[in-house]
Amino acid sequence: MTQKKVIRVEDVMKREFDLVDGMATIQEALQTMRHVDTKCLIVDKRHDDDEYGILLISDIARMVLAKDRAPDRMNVYEIMAKPVISVDPVMDIRYCARLFERFELSRAPVLKDRKVIGIVSFTDMVLQGFARL
Numbered sequence: 001m002t003q004k005k006v007i008r009v010e011d012v013m014k015r016e017f018d019l020v021d022g023m024a025t026i027q028e029a030l031q032t033m034r035h036v037d038t039k040c041l042i043v044d045k046r047h048d049d050d051e052y053g054i055l056l057i058s059d060i061a062r063m064v065l066a067k068d069r070a071p072d073r074m075n076v077y078e079i080m081a082k083p084v085i086s087v088d089p090v091m092d093i094r095y096c097a098r099l100f101e102r103f104e105l106s107r108a109p110v111l112k113d114r115k116v117i118g119i120v121s122f123t124d125m126v127l128q129g130f131a132r133l
Helices: 026-031 057-065 093-103 122-131
Strands: 040-043 053-056 107-112 115-121
Touching: 026 057, 040 115, 053 057, 053 107, 093 107, 093 122, 115 122
Parallel strands: none
Antiparallel strands: 040 053, 107 115
């Protein structure tokens, strides 16, 4: 019987991500994006007992652009999702994919010791996961 190779989230996640403050305007958040291929922004905790949030580019398109709202008059906290569903870096990507499917996620932050260390998406799991088999 052959043993299946386990590919972990930490093997396929993106280690570069953009962190923004919830009080920033949408315009400021977009201007601070450093990573060209970013599809989301992680919203930082305000204090140790707070939780991380996430702001997807699709949320900005639906809630700001499509509604013709001014990005310099809307704050990140108004449209972010919080608390965010996160994954552990040692999780098998098969289980991560099942979690994404169950909760209709496209990406999630990867947390280690309650700190974001990366972001994983369906694309990362499929393209990089199958490349490692």
